Amino acid sequence: MKMSKMYFRTLREVPAEAVLPSHIFMLRAGLIRKLVSGVYGFMPLGTRVLRKVENIVREEMDRAGGQEILMSAIQPAELWKESGRWSAYGPEMWRLKDRNDREFCLGPTHEEIFTDIIRNEVSSYRQLPVNLYQIQTKYRDEARPRFGLMRSREFIMKDAYSFDRDEEGLDLSYRNMYDTYTRIFTRCGLDFRAVEADSGAIGGNASHEFTALADNGESRIVCCDSCDMAATDERAECVDAAPSGEAELPLEEVHTPGTKTIEEVASFLGLPKEKTIKALLYETYDDDMHVNGYVAAFVRGDREANLIKIINALGIPEHAIAFADEAKMSEATGCVGGFTGPMGLKNCTVIVDSELTGQKNLCAGANREDYHCVNVNYGRDYTGDIVTNIKLIQEGDPCPKCGAPVRFTRGIEVGQVFKLGTKYSKPMGAVYKDENMKEHDILMGCYGVGISRTMAAIVEQSHDENGIIWPVSVAPYHVIITVVKAKDEVQSALAEKMEQALTEQGVEVLVDDRDERPGVKFKDADLIGIPVRITVGKKAADGIVEYKLRSGGSVEEKTADQAVEDAARLVREALSV
Ligand code: ATP
Ligand code: MG
Numbered sequence: 274m275k276m277s278k279m280y281f282r283t284l285r286e287v288p289a290e291a292v293l294p295s296h297i298f299m300l301r302a303g304l305i306r307k308l309v310s311g312v313y314g315f316m317p318l319g320t321r322v323l324r325k326v327e328n329i330v331r332e333e334m335d336r337a338g339g340q341e342i343l344m345s346a347i348q349p350a351e352l353w354k355e356s357g358r359w360s361a362y363g364p365e366m367w368r369l370k371d372r373n374d375r376e377f378c379l380g381p382t383h384e385e386i387f388t389d390i391i392r393n394e395v396s397s398y399r400q401l402p403v404n405l406y407q408i409q410t411k412y413r414d415e416a417r418p419r420f421g422l423m424r425s426r427e428f429i430m431k432d433a434y435s436f437d438r439d440e441e442g443l444d445l446s447y448r449n450m451y452d453t454y455t456r457i458f459t460r461c462g463l464d465f466r467a468v469e470a471d472s473g474a475i476g477g478n479a480s481h482e483f484t485a486l487a488d489n490g491e492s493r494i495v496c497c498d499s500c501d502m503a504a505t506d507e508r509a510e511c512v513d514a515a516p517s518g519e520a521e522l523p524l525e526e527v528h529t530p531g532t533k534t535i536e537e538v539a540s541f542l543g544l545p546k547e548k549t550i551k552a553l554l555y556e557t558y559d560d561d562m563h564v565n566g567y568v569a570a571f572v573r574g575d576r577e578a579n580l581i582k583i584i585n586a587l588g589i590p591e592h593a594i595a596f597a598d599e600a601k602m603s604e605a606t607g608c609v610g611g612f613t614g615p616m617g618l619k620n621c622t623v624i625v626d627s628e629l630t631g632q633k634n635l636c637a638g639a640n641r642e643d644y645h646c647v648n649v650n651y652g653r654d655y656t657g658d659i660v661t662n663i664k665l666i667q668e669g670d671p672c673p674k675c676g677a678p679v680r681f682t683r684g685i686e687v688g689q690v691f692k693l694g695t696k697y698s699k700p701m702g703a704v705y706k707d708e709n710m711k712e713h714d715i716l717m718g719c720y721g722v723g724i725s726r727t728m729a730a731i732v733e734q735s736h737d738e739n740g741i742i743w744p745v746s747v748a749p750y751h752v753i754i755t756v757v758k759a760k761d762e763v764q765s766a767l768a769e770k771m772e773q774a775l776t777e778q779g780v781e782v783l784v785d786d787r788d789e790r791p792g793v794k795f796k797d798a799d800l801i802g803i804p805v806r807i808t809v810g811k812k813a814a815d816g817i818v819e820y821k822l823r824s825g826g827s828v829e830e831k832t833a834d835q836a837v838e839d840a841a842r843l844v845r846e847a848l849s850v
Contacts, residue, residue: 274750276785277759280317283797293489295732296421298741302801304749311418311426313725318801321749323429326724326731327408329460329746330431337453339404339433344386346410350376352385355701360560363592367412367426379412384697384719387434391715392703398438401705401715402446406433408724422729423685424491429724436715438705443716447479447692450720454483454688457722460850461731462744465687468494469504471581472691479692483722484684485730492684495666499677506681507581510673511666514547514573516631522648530643533611535574538645542636549574550629550637550649552613556597557589567602567621568594569613571637571657572664573628579665586624586661607640614638614646615655625657626664685730686723693717741802742823745847750783751775752840753803755794757810759786764813771807771818771837778841799823804847805840809833 304319353359435446614637
């Protein structure tokens, strides 16, 4: 491809909202263009990268026995009502109506659609197992679209769904996809980890997230260097402190004027924070987003609450809970902002972290302005409607598997695999008949890869101050031949010859034959991140060129033939799988 002919324009200025290197470089290199918040288009170079990521995913899915189909983005509300998710999905779902007022959505995911296909077309055990997948555009009206392709409102996903007759089959399907994802992200050149994850709104009972390690990632990962534990912070279990052996002291109300925070009350009373109880106040919503209840959650004063664990304990969707309007909650439940404790609350669900039941003589709000209670003990002074582990693990806390201190790191979720079980097949009636004509629910799994997000994650991990450094496997072109003086006939002829020789060997070549200063061309080559740069300049007459890898190292002089041979070998080796 001749750059003088390519539709290509770099951007000098990027909008201030672009803060991550991946976002900045993809805009600057002209790979993507923003239309509106969270909605992007792909330009020629960006489209080539996108297709390469897609093709890696496609090849690996096919190798694993998946069969590609392509479903519509438009989905009728009826199917979502059958699964119960029309209301549960919340404001992230892009809803629309046709001219006859019939309700639809733009698919944020496709469990319902795939379940519907299978229930209509599969009836016998002989037709199972099956794994269907698609690579297709998804729509989610994210609350905070940001970071370019990382969290957008329209994005490209590979979603796969497996259908099995029993748990054993589902285990195999899940393992097969887990291994496939490992191959996919390895081929994409990512440094990633598979971590245990919460199954969230999709549901089900086992899940792993594939996370590209990156300081700028939105996912917090907890891992243990002494064992193989790795989980999202939402998922990781925070181990309860050992129960206290202290004798219970008499409950006392104490005057603690103006001490609204844990820090303030602990220092006022001269107590360690572990001797206090922290209150978190939430309101919950019905399908129309009207407040339909209050929740008071209690954890030890030095802990943080894990909202996902609270949501799971309540069995409600993520969008159906938020911090409470304290004045309104106070009126309804008797809590007092800054002085809320677990004793004597009414009209609300009290959730108590499991650890608190074993701790003695703690300090908690008295539900009275400027007062706390000391020597508060579970069972004697208060109980919970729900008692379960709702605390968030922190760096250095004991590993839930082996007890060694855990380490935190950050990452970008590029894929997730779920065991769904019968979550969709049961309500939607996807069944098969066994050898004895007995009917069973089909067991399902679902498996997503964010294709466009993966592209961003690769750049996030692979760039320097000058631009992108594409791994060969997804680079828009493998080699860029920079012609120093495009009008020089000797130079352009040598470039042409090398382009042909490389192309014949399956190498994808971009020739920068633009009438620009060499400095501009080198800058652009670095910005767009082509793995191998061959410069054809003054020594073209002697058949000598310069050879440089984008990933580092110095400029080497080589004969044109040698450069072609080396580049072709590098590409061949990088692409061999
Ligand atoms: P997140 O927790 O980041 O919102 P999710 O858990 O909702 O993601 P899934 O439903 O598991 O996402 O979707 C499968 C994959 O699709 C994710 O692993 C991710 O790579 C990608 N993805 C999800 N939401 C977005 C988005 N808004 N923009 C780009 N890619 C996304
Ligand atoms: Mg996910």
